[in-house]
Amino acid sequence: MKLYDLNVFHKLTFKIVFPVFITMSILGIFLYSFILNTVTEFSLQSIKKDLNTASRSLYNVVDDGFGKLLNTGNSLDKISIRIQKADTLGEIEDFIRNVNLTVILFESKHNKLLLNNTNYNLKDVLNAKLLENKISNLRYKERDYYVWYFTFEPWQWNIVLMKDVRDYSGLIQRVQIIYLATGIMVFIISLVLIYYLHKTIKVPIARLIAPIKMKSSPNYTGVYEFEFLSNSIRDMMNVIKENENIQKRKADELEKTIKELKLMQTQLIESEKMAALGGLVAGVAHEINTPVGNGITGITHLVDITASISKKYKFDDISEDEFEEYLKTSSDLSSMISINLQKTAHLVKSFKQVAVDQSTEEKRKFNLKEYLNEVLFSLSPITQKTKLSIILNCDDSLVINSYPGAFSQVISNLIINSIRHGYKEKQVGTILIIVSKYIDSLKITYKDDGCGISKDNLEKIFDPFFTTNRKAGGTGLGLNIIQNIIVKNLKGTITCMSEKNHGVEFTINISEL
């Protein structure tokens, strides 16, 4: 686990206190170094100044002693000199004690140590080659000294004043103690600050967060800002809850609407189917009406001429020519009636087959070309009103095991769509249906040379209720139904390619046969 992953680093208190602590620490270290350097520099300057001043004063002390000998006329009296020198040494001793200095005093004549209040050896002093009347550095037993060396020639006294650099260590130590105390104080203040932040920020925030985690509204009272935040969050959560309810209600409504729409769609599809069927029935009825009318006309005429000939026959008022005429007419009529009845029978048979297939949707083996021709025939009441040629290109012997009604609906709807949307009234055109059989699949290409579909509309043509002809009664379900039939019933695919004014081309691929 990385250090930064520790939970404490993500705590609010840490994030607030840490920068403060770091800033204070850096500032503290900087100040510490600065003050320590200043104190050290100050102490060194003070030591140098002390040594300089002390050396002058000390010289005067020795000089006074020598002066006393001269003034009393004892400068040649050996005893007086010895006594005066001893006095002067005593005075030097008192002086250096009061100025907190160390001194080494020796006679250069005999290299004899006269006064030494340190452990420093005379030999060491002689070897150190100190600069006269100048500050020198001297290191002895791992201690650093600043040294001022001067001589008093009349007595050949060599005086070495020494100041331990550490004499100011007390001051430096005090600074360090103050810093240590300050450091401890900063640490304690940090702890107090953490505790204070914990109490004033962390606890209120925890009291805000805890109910939010439980998905209930916070109800904090205390610090004004947090109280404001608490109230705002509570209001916001109430709004969100309200919106959730509204959305839920709307979602329910939408679901209900979708269900209704699906139901309506189903009903519409059924209506469309029934409408198509109704159109078919109307066409067929129209088609049947002519042969049946012809038959009725023929049979009525036959009945009339038969009644006329029968009457004449009763009254024996019939000539041979008239009878032959009757026979010829009746034969023509019978023939005409027969043709019209057969035509009617064929129409009924075709209609029955298409209608049953469209309604039952049972899977069976059938000859595709024959079946499609019957479909085309069943559409003839519509197609005949146009100047369109419908060409079916299919292998005569192609038999498939599928849902003929589905094929009927697909081809019917495609042809009706072409007639309704692809061509103007009386426009000459060609519809081409090409059926290609592959080993395991079937491909039907449906082409017309009508006005085509715009690019914008092309991608929407399979959407339910999309139509460009709603005013004329288009439901927009035709191609959607075709797609549903192909995808759901025939387990196939349908695609469309088209350009405006260049007709359409539907490609249907069916794999399950």
Add this chain to the structure above:
Amino acid sequence: MNSLLKILFYLSIFVTISYSVEPIKIGVSLGLTGKYSFMSNMNKMAYELWIENINNKGGILGREVKLILYDDNSNPSKAKELYEQLILKDKVDFVFAPYSSGITQQVLLVTERYGYPLLSSGAAADILWKQGHKYFFGVFIPANKYTKGFLELALRKGLTKVAIVSADDSFSKSIASGANKWAKRLGMDVILFDSFKKGIKDLDYIADKVKSLNTEVLIVGGHFYESIDMRQSLKNIAWYPKAYYASVGPVTQKYYDSLKSDAELTFSSSQWEPYGLAPYPGAKEFSENFFKRYQVDPTYHASSAYAAGQILETAIKKAKSLDRNKVRDVLSSLDTITIMGRYGVDNFGVQIRHLSLVIQWQNGEKEVVGPENIKTVDAILK
């Protein structure tokens, strides 16, 4: 008559007001009994004389001065307890010093803790000024300088072979080490530097050793009894150096009274001598008053105690306060003259302005033989 009554009336009011103010209480404990009884009694008599004199002059800052005195039996521990009692129980305003360096060292533990200035009128061991005390001031020179004047005198007399012996108490050792230092500085030969246990009466073995070394000068660091005992041992071995010096004892009349003619020619250092032998203002009057009151001549132990009173009086007046810290500050920088001589201390409280005398018993008299310019007679060598 009316005028006289009025004067008496105002006087009575003045007296009433004067006595209504609390007196300044000064406490002291001394070894009135025990080994330091002679010197301590000298102190006591001087303190009492000073109290009487100061109150006769109207007290200090208009207040009467009262002395609270205890006997510590020359016992350091008891002295320490008594000073605690003086400060905490008797609530004295100031204290005077006890007698002897050893006792003073113990008492300093108390006075320093409670911030009571202490004028050392009965102690001179150097060690006392090397312990960083803030409220401790010497009245006379420290022990290490006691023998300086005598050694100078001996050198002038042509003596160079010096034997130094001392008792092993702090004061006596300070005397000895000071003598050793000064002898060497004067270019003299220190042929013996030795010590003996304090309280040993028979010092013949040391006397023998000193004799065998052909010693010219014998210096004995000690108090009263050491000076007597060593002189007795010299008599026992029937030998006497050219100069015999002993600290403390020979300055007292008792030394002569004890040894009679054997006291003759003994040298010592005196911080003061009576009857104007030490030429300081008031010294003669003090001697006379002292003798008049106690029928005994004062030693420097008495004068130093009296001088301590004078110095304290000056300091309080200069501070215009009984605030002990203010008085302490004045004492650390004061430069004044008392019956003892000049008072002035260095940064460590060591007395540096006082002048020591060299005395010698000659013909039953204690004579001043040094310094050269105030001597009463010439020193005599054996």
